[in-house]
Amino acid sequence: MSVLGRVRARPQATAGVALTLPVAVFFVVFWLVPFLAAIYLSFTDYEMAGTPNWIGLANYERMFADPGFLNSAWITVVYTVCTVVPTIVLALLVAVPLSRPGRLNRWLRALVMIPAVMPLAATSMVWVIIYSDRGLANTLLGLVGIDPQSWLTSSDLAIWALVVMVVWKSMGLFVIILTAGLQALPGEVYEAAAIDGSGAVTTFTRITLPLLRRTLLFVLVISVAGSMQAFVPAFLLTGGGPADATQVLPYYIWANAFPYEHMGYAAAMGMVLLAAMVIVSALQFGFLKGGDE
Amino acid sequence: MRAGTILRAVWLIVAVGFMLLPVYAMLVVASAPDDTDLRGLVFNGFHLPENIGLLFGEGNLPTYLRNSLILCVGTGVLDVIFSAAAGYAMAQLSFPGRRVLFALVIGTLALTPMVLVIPVFLIVKELGWVNTFQGMMVPGMISAFGVFLVRQFALGIPKELLMAARVDGAGEFRIFARIAAPLLKPALITLFLVHFLAQWDNLLWPLIVANEQELWPLPVGLANFQSEVGITYHLTTTAALVTAVPPFILMVALQRYYVAGLTFGGLKR
CATH class of the missing domain: 4.10.810 (Virus Scaffolding Protein; Chain A)
Structure with missing residues (x-):
């Protein structure tokens, strides 16, 4: 075996290195080096022109005195909580009955994929029309006797207009994921529960939710991460406005880095966003793992 | 009841x-x-056909559409090839540096683009790739998701199958191309689909790296559509509809793979 093993090991090593080399080089050049560079830049005063000068923690100190950053951080928190919670609750309420067999459900499951597969850029342009003065949102409100609103140009409403669109957009995706998760659950458990005379609500809270924990964790993690990094809705619907009311942190980072060229400062804010994302993911894993035993 | x-x-x-x-x-x-x-x-x-005809007759929509197709198909094919090779090797071959590479892949899965775009832009600028197709394409060419997806899938290839081929005297590259690659097909189709859809919707990177209108893909084009001459609300909506069609066709044709891609990580242990 040892001789044979040695003979076999050499070509495997050669092939392994050759097959992974392009990917390894790529990850070093476009992920590892930029990540290290971002850490370095966050301690400098780098603007697009000129050379970076080391300024220690000055960027990080500046952040906590910068109303623009504090505003963006707060809006990101509100935006994340208010998109994630309704999306998951609504998606569950649709997915649970939708995962049952039946011809109607098969059709509805196919239809749910349509909004899910729409590109966010296209979706955003459609919702700009929906939120326009003469658009669908005001028309529907008119039916129940509410005056037309300026959804995207009112600093009170704009963030909620974004939230509604994002809930609608991500709901489709999560219905599909949750439906797939529900369909993978063992049927016998439900039969046993039915024989025991367990009601629909008890079955849901005592059986479905615990069994679905893994899928729920997955949905929670990707939706929180998605919301914390969301740039496109704010960019396309409101341009961060009106009066910075929808200036989520990714938008503020982008605006500082590119139009304004404060790259050092933007890099530091990127680091804070990354740290926040890592902490929040760890908390979610801890929280849902904790209930396992 | x-x-x-x-x-x-x-x-x-x-x-x-x-x-x-x-x-x-x-x-x-x-x-x-x-x-x-x-x-x-x-x-x-x-009036949908007329509206589409109008947008294709004049204006920049055909350019945006062409750019998006080049971007998505080009990087999608490259991602499939490189991820297939690396994912298979990481799952089935023993070679020096395997663990380090795996740690690198997992680590990059957690990084947010908001951290990377600034230094990657500086690298691309250094290479002289600002306002070029390679500048738009190369940094997003390989995804950590792709390598990870293929690796997880390739773990399921039976070792005996590969051993049997080795005993028969097949070389490692031949085993990869002739035995492993066909078995990986479902994962590779899923990867292409996921990559295509993500790239089709990628606004941030082209926005940063491409200032010239002839290079813009659909998301950047759509963002500036309203400012083009003669463009009204309803034609912007028509353009949005056109943008939604290719992903829709792919989704209908490859529905099974689409769901597999979405649920990857949610169901697997």
């Missing part, structure tokens, strides 16, 4: 109806003759 069934059906129809309402509104406005009625409730004739 019967009442419960009916109640469920009604709730589902109402809920799915609401989910489809914006899609329906898009169809209505995109088919309108002009932008006097933006409610998106009632069809005022069906």
